[in-house]
Amino acid sequence: MTDKLRIAVVGAGGWGRQHARIFSRRPDCELVAIAARTPESAARRAAEYGTAGYTDLAAMVKETGPDLVTVCLPNEEHFAPTRALIETGVDLLVEKPLVFDLAEADELLALAAERDLFFGINFNHRYAEPVVRAKAAIDAGELGDLVFLTWRFGGEANRGPSPHANLIETQCHGFDMLEHLGGPIRTVAAQLTDKTYGAYSTVALALSFESGAVGTVLGSYDSSYAYPDSQLIEVNGTTGRATVHDTIRRLTLSRAGDETTRVWEPGYFNDEARSFEGTFDRHVEAVLTALRAGDPPPVPAAAGRRALQIAQATIASFERWTRVDVAEFGR
Known part of the structure; x- marks a missing residue:
């Protein structure tokens, strides 16, 4: 080079x-x-x-x-x-x-x-400032043992040939984020609807994690990105809770039994942190650092395979009308 x-x-x-x-x-x-x-x-x-x-x-x-x-x-x-x-x-x-x-x-x-x-x-959502800070709080044990995690993400339709475009193209961020914060997902139980335009444009999932935690996903192409909290993450542990609002907008950290909440929001001059596009700039910085050092990518392509694996387990759950083990589709 x-x-x-x-x-x-x-x-x-x-x-x-x-x-x-x-x-x-x-x-x-x-x-x-x-x-x-x-x-x-x-x-x-x-x-x-x-x-x-x-x-x-x-x-x-x-x-x-x-x-x-x-x-x-x-x-x-x-x-x-x-x-x-x-x-x-x-x-x-x-x-x-x-x-x-x-x-x-x-x-x-x-x-x-x-x-x-x-x-x-x-998977640039990993590089949003609220997510970086939430991950640090989890790793530091501020939330205790994780008990449940929630991902909600909905906006206008990005239609494609696949009836599962919403699940595979958009909610892949959710699968990656939930595992990034909470560890491997073990099983999925799915409800999908094609109520609006023929594709499965809204999905509601119940998850279990290898750790014993549980989780939910609500992902939709029947909503609007104009709505507040069109994207929301909640991570709840035995001693605290973290919520990420609209990926880049806000992080709240709460302690069990304490009515005072810590909040991070980008300040007046912090345009970089409030920009969704800036999450990609941050990922590129990590990518180029790894490339120059001869290290593996910070987010390997295998993470894309993993998100697709969870999506395929979701489809199988819906078609079979039962809970499905993600491991059925590989590791």
């Missing part, structure tokens, strides 16, 4: 712009290429950031020699481009969801492992 890391971005959509923004502004990086599905979109986004545009991924890697390629494509079109990039031998950071099919996830992970590639996934 040179002093400046050479970065290529695959994807010219709205969140792909965030990828390009970050790497074009970092003084330790050079944005060497942007790839898209059509020549027009590739040329347009590349011109916006003063770099080269591509539609051929193999040619892009060969001609620009990136140290890292980041991938941000439509949710259900991840597999083939990611596989093609792995075959070039380049290190990768991909957007969630990893894929929609467990066999495809296993194939990608195996191919990347064979080539000893750096292969990370962007």
